[in-house]
Amino acid sequence: MIQEVFHTNSPGETEELGRQVGALLEQGNFLALRGELGGGKTCFTRGVVQAVAPESAHLVASPTFAIMNQYPGRVPIYHFDFYRMAGEADIDDLGFTEYLQGEGVCIVEWSERLKDLLPADHLRITFCYDSDDRRRITMEARGTSSEILLSRLLKRIQGDKISLT
């Protein structure tokens, strides 16, 4: 497992971190987002979609009520939100596992509700409050493709000299 901690000072920086991750995403990547309300999960996702599927960027919104939003693009994005889901049985009943075999990227808010349904290869991204606007965002890569994704991200951020601290 590889792990890295990022700090963002505004929603704009959280979105930028999302864009950096988005630029590297490939079919089959799985982003497991977690963290409390207002942590920046939807904001981060907006950045990801801006990079992966700019033609769909205007469609990004919180899927809390819809449960899933789909953003067409170079790589289609399935944006899930399990805030309202009671447990694995409900999530399984949505046909969730079918999307794992799809040709897109899954971004899941409230991914802790997935429990055993969480795929082994995933990038866990945890959003924590440091202060009112500052967030501590921890990325933990589990599995080969996620580890490749995170190491490429670290290289990219260093290479581009983009400050996210």
Add this chain to the structure above:
Amino acid sequence: MLILAIESSCDETAAAVVRDGCETLSSVVSSQIAIHAEYGGVVPEIASRKHLEMITPVVNQALHEAGLAMGDIQGVAVTRGPGLAGALLVGLSAAKAIAFAQAVPFVGVHHIEGHIFATCLEQPVEFPFLALVVSGGHTHLYLVEGFGRYTTIGRTIDDAAGEAFDKSAKIMGLEYPGGARIDALARTGDCRAVRLPRPLINDGSLNFSFSGLKTAMLQWINKHPVAMPSQDASDLCASFQEAVCDVLAFKTEAALRQCGARRLVVAGGVACNSGLRARMTRMAADLGVELHIPKPALCGDNAAMLGVAGNYYLCNGHASSLSLDVTATWEMDRIKDMFL
């Protein structure tokens, strides 16, 4: 035309019978009837399995309440999207089966198009008009120039207004349904007691953002815990509701001016909110704009609302083919390409 309408796009399984796109003969919503006590009440009917269990009893109940038999139905309207594919499929498959068995036409309708025309079940609205759709999943402004002719002119970039209500209620520890609890408490609160942000209000766009308001509520509660119930809680609810209404009213007024619309429809679950209804009524009166807000029973998800556009499409040769599939992602602006 006597239309059977079916809705299963999100939490509710619903069926209704509507005559000529304006008269509701029956409207049955699964959460409001105790067909299965164990699923009744507050548990959302998200799962497709639950829609599957509810669809037949709900359709039968709608026919029964209308005093009709299946053979009396002349057309079927159903939500085709957007929503969860599995949930939508239950309603669409039922609609196709009924249409095929009864040899009547059917049509797939956009869920939001249903909400926009719900008000027509009470009184007709002339085109063009501006529609503000506010619910748990939507906060959108549309210019409506006719059935099928919608242009999105504003939308939320993160949380919907209804989601902000529900999550703020949860942050405050209020019981389900949170939006209604905030509305009730706000009536006795001072809306100037707590300063909360009005996100995006001066950005010059017609877009909305409510995520920052939710976060501000969380931070306020963390710093100033409120007892429940208390004057502080009522003040916080009133301040929150005022912030949401300020943003909705400001952007709606800007949209009315921008498109020169003289009529406004407010639709969706949040249109039940008494503060928003009062604010929109005041604003419409000040601007000399004709306002249409349906009664609360027609604001939340229901099937009767689909009968308005459904009737128009079926009477004007726009019936769907039996090969129609659900559309999980479906932008309102694309509808005009299909029908016109």
